[in-house]
Amino acid sequence: MKLWGGRFQKEEDQLMEDFNSSLEMDSRLISEDLTGSIAHVKMLFGSNLITSIEKEELLQGLHSILEDVQEHRLTFDGDYEDVHSFVEGHLINRIGETGKKLHTARSRNDQVALDMKLYARNKSLDLLKEIDNLKGTLEDKEKEENVIMPGYTHLQRAQVVTFNYHLRAYASMLGRDAKRIKSALEIMDENPLGCGALAGTTHTIKRDMTTKELGFAQPVENFLDGVSDRDYLIELTSHFSIVMMHLSRLSEELIVWSSQEFGFIQIDDAYATGSSIMPQKKNPDAAELIRGKSGRVYGSLMSLLTIMKGLPLAYNKDMQEAKEPFFDSVDTTISCLKIMNEMIRTLKVNREKMKEAVKAGFLNATEVADYLVNKNVPFRDAHGVVGAIVIYCEEQNKAIEDLSLDELKKISPVVEEDIYEFIMYNNILRKGIKKEMIVES
Numbered sequence: 321m322k323l324w325g326g327r328f329q330k331e332e333d334q335l336m337e338d339f340n341s342s343l344e345m346d347s348r349l350i351s352e353d354l355t356g357s358i359a360h361v362k363m364l365f366g367s368n369l370i371t372s373i374e375k376e377e378l379l380q381g382l383h384s385i386l387e388d389v390q391e392h393r394l395t396f397d398g399d400y401e402d403v404h405s406f407v408e409g410h411l412i413n414r415i416g417e418t419g420k421k422l423h424t425a426r427s428r429n430d431q432v433a434l435d436m437k438l439y440a441r442n443k444s445l446d447l448l449k450e451i452d453n454l455k456g457t458l459e460d461k462e463k464e465e466n467v468i469m470p471g472y473t474h475l476q477r478a479q480v481v482t483f484n485y486h487l488r489a490y491a492s493m494l495g496r497d498a499k500r501i502k503s504a505l506e507i508m509d510e511n512p513l514g515c516g517a518l519a520g521t522t523h524t525i526k527r528d529m530t531t532k533e534l535g536f537a538q539p540v541e542n543f544l545d546g547v548s549d550r551d552y553l554i555e556l557t558s559h560f561s562i563v564m565m566h567l568s569r570l571s572e573e574l575i576v577w578s579s580q581e582f583g584f585i586q587i588d589d590a591y592a593t594g595s596s597i598m599p600q601k602k603n604p605d606a607a608e609l610i611r612g613k614s615g616r617v618y619g620s621l622m623s624l625l626t627i628m629k630g631l632p633l634a635y636n637k638d639m640q641e642a643k644e645p646f647f648d649s650v651d652t653t654i655s656c657l658k659i660m661n662e663m664i665r666t667l668k669v670n671r672e673k674m675k676e677a678v679k680a681g682f683l684n685a686t687e688v689a690d691y692l693v694n695k696n697v698p699f700r701d702a703h704g705v706v707g708a709i710v711i712y713c714e715e716q717n718k719a720i721e722d723l724s725l726d727e728l729k730k731i732s733p734v735v736e737e738d739i740y741e742f743i744m745y746n747n748i749l750r751k752g753i754k755k756e757m758i759v760e761s
Contacts, residue, residue, distance in 0.1 A: 346403045346643055347396040352438035353403050354386045356431065356513060357422060359533040364424055367525045374418050381415040382407075403435070404428050425525050427517040429547040429635040434513045436643065438534065440552055441508070443650045444501055450657035451498050451563070457665050458491045468745055469584065469674035470681050477681030480745050483669060493566040500559045508552035511536035515546035518634035548634040550624070553646045557621045560653040564614035567656050571607035574663065578604050583673045588666035591659065606663055610656045617652055620645035679719050682710050684743040688720060691742045695734040705732045 358379060365375040385407060388394045400406040412419035461484070471481035511534060514520065514527040520543050527539040540546035577584035591606040623645040627638055685706050692702035708731050713720055721743055728735040741747060 343396055343400050343402055343406060345647075346432075346435075347406075348647065349403050349432075349435045349439055349643075350389050350396075350407065351386065352435045352442070353407050353431070354382055354389070355438060356434045356530075356534065357407060358382050358386075359530045360426055360513060361422065362533060363526055363529040364421075366529050367425075367523065369424055369523060369525070370421055374421060377415045377418045378411070378422060381411045381419060384414060385410050402428075404431055425516070425521045425523040426513070427515075427547070429517045430512050430515040432639075433515070433547050433549065434511070434534075436550075436646075437508060437512065437552065440556055440646065440650075441505060443654075444505055444556055447560070447563075447650060447654050447657070448498055448501055450654055450661070451494050451501075454657050454661045454664070455491050455494045455498075457661050458487045458494070461487055461664055461667075467669060467671045467674055468678050468749070470677050470683055477677065477683055479686055480678050480683040480748055482749065483674065487664075490566065490570050494563075497559065497563045497566065500562065501556065504552060504555045504559055506537075507555070509537040510540045510546075511538070512540050512546040512549070514539060515543040518547055519543050544634045548631065548636075548639070550628055550639060550642050553642055554621070554624045554628065557617070557624055557646060557649045560649050561614075561617050561621050563653055564610075564617045564656065567660055568611045568614040570660065571611040574607045574667070575604045575611070578607075582677075583670055584677070585670060586668040587663060588668075590666065591663045606659050610660060613652050613656055617649045620649035620652075678745060679721075682713065682720055684720055684745065684748060685710055687743045687748050688739070691739050692732060692734065695736075697732070697734060 361370070361375055361378045361382065364370045365372065370378070385394070394410070396406065398406070398409070400409055408419065408422055411422060467483050468480055469483050469486065470477040471479045471486070511527065511531040513530045513534070514525055531537075531539050540549070574585065574587065576582055578587050587602075587604050587607070589602075591604075592602050593605040594601055594603065624642055627642050627645075631638055688709065689699065689702040689706045692705060693699050697705065709720060709723070709728070712727070712731065713723065716723075721740060725735065725737060725739075728739065
């Protein structure tokens with residue numbers, strides 16, 4: 321079934337028909353299409369464009385299709401061009417001629433714009449739940465794993481932190497991700513239904529009715545923009561890309577930390593795989609796949625930008641190609657959030673390995689410099705003194721805190737017994753902003 325063809329004298333070529341069809345791809349929009357159609361029917365009646373009997377017939381037919389979709393009793397096949405013709409065709413088959421009135425005062429252009437907005441909103445809300453779940457898991461893991469570890473810059477051991485504080489950095493990133501997505505949902509909160517093909521309709525309709533029924537803040541201001549706007553898909557996919565970037569960074573750390581070289585954590589067997597030839601291997605494949613899939617979401621963003629960059633107003637069929645990148649990006653991001661949530665929830669921390677890395681990394685060197693500054697040594701001089709202490713420690717294969725007072729005094733005479741308490745790792749964490757990282761002995 322086609323929703324057009326009256327002015328054509330030849331049948332569409334089968335090759336073109338297959339090329340033009342989007343039913344398989346956008347069948348996932350059927351719930352949104354039916355929701356929009358139900359709101360549209362109520363508006364048609366409210367605008368005196370159909371009778372009460374016609375309204376009831378249309379609503380009964382649409383609800384029956386929706387029920388069959390929810391119960392998986394409908395298959396997406398047959399001679400239908402897209403999800404819109406699929407719904408209308410089934411509606412006409414069920415209720416007869418009245419079904420042909422569904423399309424009154426509506427175009428496929430504002431219809432697909434509505435479907436995509438509803439779908440984007442629904443899936444983004446699902447994604448926000450997954451962000452919240454992962455954020456909660458990170459926070460729970462923080463409470464469980466209050467153990468000191470090296471903090472890094474340039475992938476070099478820098479200063480002592482705690483494992484829970486490190487995870488809290490990712491919780492903060494996810495908090496920003498959620499804010500960005502909520503902001504995008506607020507910006508896109510406009511109803512395109514009623515825009516028609518590009519310039520509205522000659523029928524007197526009540527756009528405020530569908531706006532309220534569908535839960536939008538307001539109708540779109542400009543009809544041309546309403547049917548051709550896909551900014552929200554680009555913006556949301558951009559935000560999904562940032563989510564994926566954050567997940568990829570965390571994945572990279574999990575991969576490094578789980579290596580034998582680090583040994584900081586163990587990824588649960590459920591989220592790792594083995595080697596077909598090397599029986600000793602345990603590979604962090606879940607984290608590696610998340611890291612790889614970030615590029616997939618970035619690619620979706622570039623696809624959307626490229627599709628939209630040269631389109632004149634208003635609707636163009638190019639926009640059909642904007643659906644698939646968005647579908648893939650939101651599906652990929654949601655699945656990665658779910659997997660990361662389970663990886664974090666089930667991973668085990670090797671406390672002793674982390675503590676050994678702290679001790680071997682001279683992570684209290686900065687505090688030694690601060691100690692010397694407190695003894696009136698200029699910081700630039702203190703920096704040089706601590707460098708000499710580190711060289712000595714490397715030569716003697718000792719940690720700074722393991723040096724005797726005599727050894728320290730040979731390098732800097734101002735050092736006293738109180739240095740040991742000053743540079744104890746737990747005391748370091750109790751100072752300044754690091755109170756949040758306190759580890760109880």
